[in-house]
Amino acid sequence: MTNHWIDLKNSDCIFVIGSNPAENHPISFKWIMRAKDAGGKLICVDPRFTKTAGKADFYAPIRSGSDIAFFGGFISYILANDLMFKDYVVNYTNASFIVGDAYDFKDGMFSGYNAEKKAYDKSKWAFAKDEAGIVKKDPSLQNPRCVYQLMKKHYERYTLKAVSDITGCAQDKLEQCYKLYGATGAPEKTGTMLYAMGQTQHTVGVQNIRAMSIIQLLLGNIGVAGGGINALRGEANVQGSTDQGLLFHILPGYVPTPAASMQELKTYNEKNTPVSKDPKSINWWGNRPKYLASYLKAIYPKQKPEDAYKWLPKVEDGKDYSWLTLFDEMYKGAFKGFFAWGQNPAASTANCGKVREAMTKLDWMVTVNIFDTETASFWKGPGMDPKKIKTEVFFLPCCVSIEKEGSISNSGRWMQWRYPGPAPLGGTKPDGDLIYELFEKIKGLYAKDKKAVFPDPIVNLNWDIATNHVFDPHKVAKLINGYFLSEKTIGDKTYKAGDPVPSFALLQDDGSTCSGNWIYAGSYTDKNMAARRDKTQTPMQEKIGLYPGWTWCWPVNRRIIYNRASVDPQGKPYQPTKPVIEWQDGKWVGDVPDGPWPPMADEKGKYAFIMTTEGFAQLYGPGRNDGPFPEHYEPMECPIPEHPFSKVLNNPTALKFTGNREGHASCDPRFPFICSTYRVTEHWQTGVMTRWTPWLLEAEPQMFVEMSPELAALRGIKGGDKCTVESARGSLWAIAIVTERMRPMQVMGQTVHMVGIPWHFGWVYPKDGGDSANLLTASVGDPNTGIPETKAFMVNVKKA
Amino acid sequence: MSLERREFLKLSAATVAFTAFGGLGLDLTTVQAAADLSKLKGSKQTTSVCCYCSVGCGLIVSTGLEGKGRAVNVEGDPDHPINEGSLCPKGASIWQLTENDKRITKVLYRAPNSDKWQVKSYEWALDEIAKRVKKVRDAAFIAKDAKGQTVNRLEAIASVGSAAMDNEECWIYQQMLRALGLTYIEHQARI
Numbered sequence: 009m010t011n012h013w014i015d016l017k018n019s020d021c022i023f024v025i026g027s028n029p030a031e032n033h034p035i036s037f038k039w040i041m042r043a044k045d046a047g048g049k050l051i052c053v054d055p056r057f058t059k060t061a062g063k064a065d066f067y068a069p070i071r072s073g074s075d076i077a078f079f080g081g082f083i084s085y086i087l088a089n090d091l092m093f094k095d096y097v098v099n100y101t102n103a104s105f106i107v108g109d110a111y112d113f114k115d116g117m118f119s120g121y122n123a124e125k126k127a128y129d130k131s132k133w134a135f136a137k138d139e140a141g142i143v144k145k146d147p148s149l150q151n152p153r154c155v156y157q158l159m160k161k162h163y164e165r166y167t168l169k170a171v172s173d174i175t176g177c178a179q180d181k182l183e184q185c186y187k188l189y190g191a192t193g194a195p196e197k198t199g200t201m202l203y204a205m206g207q208t209q210h211t212v213g214v215q216n217i218r219a220m221s222i223i224q225l226l227l228g229n230i231g232v233a234g235g236g237i238n239a240l241r242g243e244a245n246v247q248g249s250t251d252q253g254l255l256f257h258i259l260p261g262y263v264p265t266p267a268a269s270m271q272e273l274k275t276y277n278e279k280n281t282p283v284s285k286d287p288k289s290i291n292w293w294g295n296r297p298k299y300l301a302s303y304l305k306a307i308y309p310k311q312k313p314e315d316a317y318k319w320l321p322k323v324e325d326g327k328d329y330s331w332l333t334l335f336d337e338m339y340k341g342a343f344k345g346f347f348a349w350g351q352n353p354a355a356s357t358a359n360c361g362k363v364r365e366a367m368t369k370l371d372w373m374v375t376v377n378i379f380d381t382e383t384a385s386f387w388k389g390p391g392m393d394p395k396k397i398k399t400e401v402f403f404l405p406c407c408v409s410i411e412k413e414g415s416i417s418n419s420g421r422w423m424q425w426r427y428p429g430p431a432p433l434g435g436t437k438p439d440g441d442l443i444y445e446l447f448e449k450i451k452g453l454y455a456k457d458k459k460a461v462f463p464d465p466i467v468n469l470n471w472d473i474a475t476n477h478v479f480d481p482h483k484v485a486k487l488i489n490g491y492f493l494s495e496k497t498i499g500d501k502t503y504k505a506g507d508p509v510p511s512f513a514l515l516q517d518d519g520s521t522c523s524g525n526w527i528y529a530g531s532y533t534d535k536n537m538a539a540r541r542d543k544t545q546t547p548m549q550e551k552i553g554l555y556p557g558w559t560w561c562w563p564v565n566r567r568i569i570y571n572r573a574s575v576d577p578q579g580k581p582y583q584p585t586k587p588v589i590e591w592q593d594g595k596w597v598g599d600v601p602d603g604p605w606p607p608m609a610d611e612k613g614k615y616a617f618i619m620t621t622e623g624f625a626q627l628y629g630p631g632r633n634d635g636p637f638p639e640h641y642e643p644m645e646c647p648i649p650e651h652p653f654s655k656v657l658n659n660p661t662a663l664k665f666t667g668n669r670e671g672h673a674s675c676d677p678r679f680p681f682i683c684s685t686y687r688v689t690e691h692w693q694t695g696v697m698t699r700w701t702p703w704l705l706e707a708e709p710q711m712f713v714e715m716s717p718e719l720a721a722l723r724g725i726k727g728g729d730k731c732t733v734e735s736a737r738g739s740l741w742a743i744a745i746v747t748e749r750m751r752p753m754q755v756m757g758q759t760v761h762m763v764g765i766p767w768h769f770g771w772v773y774p775k776d777g778g779d780s781a782n783l784l785t786a787s788v789g790d791p792n793t794g795i796p797e798t799k800a801f802m803v804n805v806k807k808a
Numbered sequence: 809m810s811l812e813r814r815e816f817l818k819l820s821a822a823t824v825a826f827t828a829f830g831g832l833g834l835d836l837t838t839v840q841a842a843a844d845l846s847k848l849k850g851s852k853q854t855t856s857v858c859c860y861c862s863v864g865c866g867l868i869v870s871t872g873l874e875g876k877g878r879a880v881n882v883e884g885d886p887d888h889p890i891n892e893g894s895l896c897p898k899g900a901s902i903w904q905l906t907e908n909d910k911r912i913t914k915v916l917y918r919a920p921n922s923d924k925w926q927v928k929s930y931e932w933a934l935d936e937i938a939k940r941v942k943k944v945r946d947a948a949f950i951a952k953d954a955k956g957q958t959v960n961r962l963e964a965i966a967s968v969g970s971a972a973m974d975n976e977e978c979w980i981y982q983q984m985l986r987a988l989g990l991t992y993i994e995h996q997a998r999i
């Protein structure tokens with residue numbers, strides 16, 4: 009989230025799309041209702057009439073997988089009706105940037121496509137620069153090659169009629185929706201967009217989010233109270249686990265993992281440190297070398313950063329190691345060993361039948377969980393013959409969260425400390441102890457074997473993370489924050505070795521500081537900031553419910569990021585009734601600003617979007633793999649052979665696999681209905697924790713499929729009937745819920761039906777609860793993130 | 809039901825475990841008083857945060873001081889500025905998640921081609937896992953890639969996990985995996 013949960017109350021209009029906070033983030037809805045109580049409007053766009061829709065002032069259904077068409081129509085409407093917040097757009101976005109001559113867009117394809125590699129040459133999309141190396145701009149927005157004009161041209165094709173044809177949403181509904189939310193383009197109004205996996209789990213997932221961001225920027229809704237682009241994340245600490253770099257492509261703090269072509273730290277820094285020639289651009293990522301050096305000193309305190317760098321594993325340039333690829337490799341037998349730590353991939357992975365089979369090819373698996381899972385017990389699952397499965401499985405039971413101590417980071421980036429209540433049940437252990445003890449043993453084996461292969465990175469790893477041989481979360485939290493390793497004078501202050509680093513602004517690239525994760529620098533200084541419970545606020549902060557003394561928030565306790573865009577170039581808030589920051593008597597008051605510099609109009613002022621190289625938010629985004637502007641493509645499995653915007657049916661760069669487990673069925677009469685997966689209030693993820701909790705299981709005991717009365721009549725199904733739902737990849741049973749929450753739609757002149765299924769069930773428990781929805785979903789993914797397309801795929805439904 | 813919304817919030821903050829499933833067909837005042845007494849008697853209170861969705865609702869955990877020292881109640885923290893004492897059904901059921909006889913409390917091991925679990929000790933399991941990790945790494949470590957570039961990586965072991973861990977646990981986990989040379993490091997954020 010750019011903003012945070014309480015901030016929802018400040019919004020004049022809340023736009024919910026691809027999420028369902030009333031059911032999936034229930035307590036957040038308290039703040040949505042406060043916004044409504046204060047006169048704000050709630051819009052819900054969803055294929056299904058959810059509980060969020062039930063509370064909405066305006067509801068519009070669209071076909072799952074048609075979001076970019078919907079947003080493209082919206083962008084076109086904003087530009088055609090001049091609803092944008094022009095000063096904001098000119099001052100803070102790249103609308104005025106001139107795009108280089110090599111950029112082009114024709115019939116669904118951007119310039120630079122290589123059909124063999126199924127990838128674009130992104131250098132074709134670069135901006136035009138002047139002799140000083142600064143991007144050329146036209147603040148009048150008239151130049152036909154400026155972003156604003158190119159965008160206008162790009163989205164002219166997204167007429168109300170075309171958008172209605174493809175989304176299935178009536179033209180008047182579209183127009184009302186665009187008008188209602190478009191009103192937040194007025195300078196004093198703010199609107200927020202809330203999304204979740206309904207937007208990301210598509211082969212155009214990243215471009216869905218880009219499209220929303222474009223709308224938010226055109227309406228001046230980023231950086232402001234009651235605004236922002238807000239991901240409602242699904243897990244208590246999925247923000248934190250991402251921040252801590254548990255992904256193949258990033259180290260902690262969003263520092264890219266080194267690739268093979270970057271043999272030396274120097275080369276890495278050259279390739280990964282953006283440079284801006286514009287003195288008004290802060291280009292914050294220009295500091296990246298300091299963050300990597302400090303990380304290297306955190307993990308290898310005795311080595312020089314350039315030496316420690318050599319020990320880090322290097323990924324192969326251009327090779328994908330992401331989730332779907334990982335399981336494809338496992339299916340091909342590439343792995344001997346596998347850790348499924350606090351995860352249940354045999355139920356949570358798209359096309360999980362393939363994953364279950366892939367697990368039979370492992371020599372061994374280690375799995376850590378609270379309860380038995382479909383992953384731990386895969387060898388005795390449906391269709392498995394244990395006698396034929398060689399995989400050894402080690403199940404290490406861990407304790408639950410209220411039995412241990414440490415911090416988690418919520419969607420609003422609040423790092424919150426948890427204290428232990430009861431001791432771990434029956435001698436179970438916190439994950440931290442298990443990791444600590446396991447690596448102690450591995451290290452011991454390497455230390456004593458003279459012939460061990462490349463022991464250096466193992467025996468030298470900083471494993472001073474325990475007190476009396478017990479994992480110590482405070483020690484690690486201090487290391488994540490970072491401290492000085494030698495005496496250092498910065499400005500007029502001298503820091504001694506061991507002093508905590510007060511902020512990432514003080515991290516160094518010479519090895520004199522360590523910090524496990526630069527964005528968390530400032531979280532554990534003279535005290536544990538994440539444990540704070542101080543609700544004091546200044547009157548200005550109180551207006552928007554900022555709570556700066558309650559726990560701690562990254563970065564630097566800034567509660568609303570990009571907040572320099574909430575003020576005009578003189579530093580006056582655009583929304584005086586709900587100011588985030590304000591320049592008063594030569595200093596900023598309110599939230600922690602995005603950097604201390606004076607407002608933009610000042611001689612020493614800086615551009616607002618400090619994390620981008622040029623300092624401007626990106627309406628045009630030349631860094632994505634599938635184009636600088638979001639373009640509509642159908643889901644990889646879709647019910648229609650063509651769409652109105654181009655001849656290119658699907659995303660030409662989508663992540664795909666070949667092999668006998670990759671069934672595929674577009675416009676296939678055997679699988680005529682669109683299916684989407686989702687959640688219910690009482691269960692969570694694959695149900696690993698909630699299915700074993702009797703109160704919750706009683707409320708939602710088994711797998712179901714929601715369908716419209718029309719579809720039910722077509723198939724002779726009644727509510728409560730046991731049905732078979734099948735796709736080109738698998739089949740499962742589900743109990744029919746026949747409901748008007750689902751409606752057939754008219755798409756490109758045909759009637760299209762949709763069904764929906766929850767993904768919380770699995771064969772392990774309860775006995776008659778059904779199996780995972782992911783037996784049906786496809787292993788295809790977004791070309792930028794690899795996130796699977798589980799929100800739109802084709803199925804058949806019949807009475808069992 | 810004539811309760812004002814604010815009053816209801818106040819009451820529900822203290823009686824959430826009852827109201828979440830029992831509705832409002834109770835005399836809340838009495839329940840509140842009784843709940844307060846029974847909860848506090850012989851227990852200590854600690855704060856925590858809900859382990860389910862990312863709203864991050866604050867919890868008050870009451871742990872018995874006598875007997876087995878188990879959780880006797882988990883409810884919303886009324887001082888927490890986000891949830892102001894309330895919890896959704898998932899958060900309100902954390903007590904039952906904890907005090908749950910279906911939890912696995914012993915290390916389990918499934919041998920190759922076996923059709924059952926065996927109970928083992930942590931000590932044994934961690935020793936065995938460590939041996940296997942070293943064996944695979946020693947055999948499959950890739951010092952240089954096909955182009956002769958030093959890559960120091962291990963592609964024969966993969967890991968997924970975990971957003972269910974604390975920040976500090978995630979951090980040491982990534983550090984351990986990278987020290988071993990893993991590149992297949994993924995978790996829930998990707999799905």
Ligand code: SF4
Nearest residue numbers: 858860861865896899
């Ligand atoms: S109580 Fe409910 S809304 Fe609050 S964090 Fe837990 S799951 Fe989310």
